[in-house]
Amino acid sequence: MKLIVLHITLLVLTVSGLYAQNNQNAEADTVTIRIVGSMENSRFVPAEADIQKGDLLRFVVEEGIHTVTAYHPDNRRELGIPESAESFDSDLLQKGQEWFYRPNVTGEYNYFCRPHERMGHKGKFTVRSSDKNN
Ligand SMILES: [Cu+2]
Numbered sequence: 001m002k003l004i005v006l007h008i009t010l011l012v013l014t015v016s017g018l019y020a021q022n023n024q025n026a027e028a029d030t031v032t033i034r035i036v037g038s039m040e041n042s043r044f045v046p047a048e049a050d051i052q053k054g055d056l057l058r059f060v061v062e063e064g065i066h067t068v069t070a071y072h073p074d075n076r077r078e079l080g081i082p083e084s085a086e087s088f089d090s091d092l093l094q095k096g097q098e099w100f101y102r103p104n105v106t107g108e109y110n111y112f113c114r115p116h117e118r119m120g121h122k123g124k125f126t127v128r129s130s131d132k133n134n
Contacts, residue, residue: 027054027130028052028054028055028056029051029052029055029056030055030056030057030058031049031051031055031056031057031058032058032059032060033045033046033049033057033058033059033060033123033125034060034062035059035060035061035062035063035064035066035068035093035113036062036063036064037063037064038063038064039064039116039119040116040119040120042064042066042113042115042116042119042120042121043121044059044113044121044122044123047122047123047124048123048124048125048126049123049124049125049126050125050126050128051103051125051126051127051128052127052128052129052130053103053104053105053106053127053128053129053130054102054104054130055102055127056100056101056102057100057101057102057103057125058098058099058100059090059093059098059099059100059101060097060098061093061094061095061096061097061098062095063095064095065092065093065094065095065115066092066093066113066114066115066116066121067089067090067091067092067093067113067114067115068088068089068090068093068099068101068111068113068123069088069089069090069111069112069113069114070085070087070088070089070109070110070111071110071111071112072087072088073087074087074089075087075089077112080108080109080110080111081107081108081109081110081111082105082106082107082108082109084105085103085104085105085107085109086104088101088111092114092115103125103127105127106127106128106129107126107127108124108125108126109124109125109126109127110122110123110124111123111124111125
């Protein structure tokens, strides 16, 4: 009898745990930024995005070879993201590849593509605090 009670308790704990997890996921969005073009035609679409803290950014390469690289001393550039934010660099991404980044600090993030930075292949996203998490 004690075993059955224990099993039921574990089952309830498991189910409520899954429920809480699903609720959390429902609040965060995945925001897609497309990477298109080649050479001087390369661009992030949209080039500027507004997202909420907790959202997941998904970069998808549709054409060419590109990177998603933060303006940060780690990448030998002046700081262009919030001071306490983690630097990022996707490395080379090819057509069909995806790369994900979840910022956990609010503020403005400037980034660029290594192969096409001089051709103007740059982007920016702004992370705002979501009311839900405040
Ligand atoms: Cu590029």
